[in-house]
Amino acid sequence: MLRYTLKRLVSLAISLAVASVVIFLAIEVLPGDPAAYMLGVNAQEDTVAALREQLGLNGTMWERYSSWIGGLLTGDFGISYTYRTPVADMIADRMQVSLPLAIYALTLSTLIAFPAGILAASRRGSAADVSIMGITQLGVAIPNFWFAMLMVLIFAINLRWFSAGGFPGWDAGLYPALKSLTLPAISLALPQASILARIMRSSLLDTLSEDFIRTARAKGLTRAQALRRHALRNALIPVLTIIGLQFSFLLAGAIIIENVFFLPGLGRLIFQSISSRDLIVVESVVMLLVFAVVLVNFAVEITYALVDPRLRHRS
Structure with missing residues (x-):
């Protein structure tokens, strides 16, 4: 039973890792600039730049992914842009x-x-x-x-x-x-x-x-x-x-x-x-x-x- 449970745990960890990569790519990378997407097409460049700095989007893709996963593991899901409260x-x-x-x-x-x-x-x-x-x-x-x-x-x-x-x-x-x-x-x-x-x-x-x-x-x-x-x-x-x-x-x-x-x-x-x-x-x-x-x-x-x-x- 222990061996069976351990195999299932390994499968669970792999599934979560793959899912996190897919979600990150689908929401933050594939649509383009998340800050520009959130503010809309009529947003000013300085406003977009300020939001990018606020959301931590100026780092590399790997840095952003590591920061997001690290926050999830510690219970810090970030701050909502709309409601200005912890997610x-x-x-x-x-x-x-x-x-x-x-x-x-x-x-x-x-x-x-x-x-x-x-x-x-x-x-x-x-x-x-x-x-x-x-x-x-x-x-x-x-x-x-x-x-x-x-x-x-x-x-x-x-x-x-x-x-x-x-x-x-x-x-x-x-x-x-x-x-x-x-x-x-x-x-x-x-x-x-x-x-x-x-x-x-x-x-x-x-x-x-x-x-x-x-x-x-x-x-x-x-x-x-x-x-x-x-x-x-x-x-x-x-x-x-x-x-x-x-x-x-x-x-x-x-x-x-x-x-x-x-x-x-x-x-x-x-x-x-x-x-x-x-x-x-x-x-x-x-x-x-x-x-x-x-x-x-x-x-x-x-x-x-x-x-x-x-x-x-x-x-």
């Missing part, structure tokens, strides 16, 4: 919304998808299976931003059970904060639950057709017992992969939902930073999200080894 503080404030929202949505998605996928697989071809697959197909097809607006129309405007948007902050209390995140979390969770339920059903059906399941049935286990004791654990590998990808998407890809509900999260911060050409914020947040994605994938691979010991022995 690390801005990210910390936005993470208080995006991270709980992602966890909330992923929890709802898993709680919905696992029972639905298991039920559909255990009753293949029945009315329950057809109904669940039909509903999940509809969930995959519906855009989440349209579903979010529908949720606002029904539960915020007509029924007035929830607010239409905004976030009161965790200082207002746990219940008001979670209540304000409920509609966004459901809007994010239902499409993801549809995908996860279909993967769960497909993986379980493939596992139920294996020889060891037939052997278990021949020894006297019912189909439900064979599914619960043997098939479910062996079917989790592709499901865990999807869960890891979904968490990464929920953390980094909720830009539209955060704008629909006016949530001050990371997605909205990226959108606002791109609009205001605040490249320092963009590259720091993107690198942080890449780190989160790689870290989640690392956790999923470690979970693979815990679920399936064959991976540890093979490594």
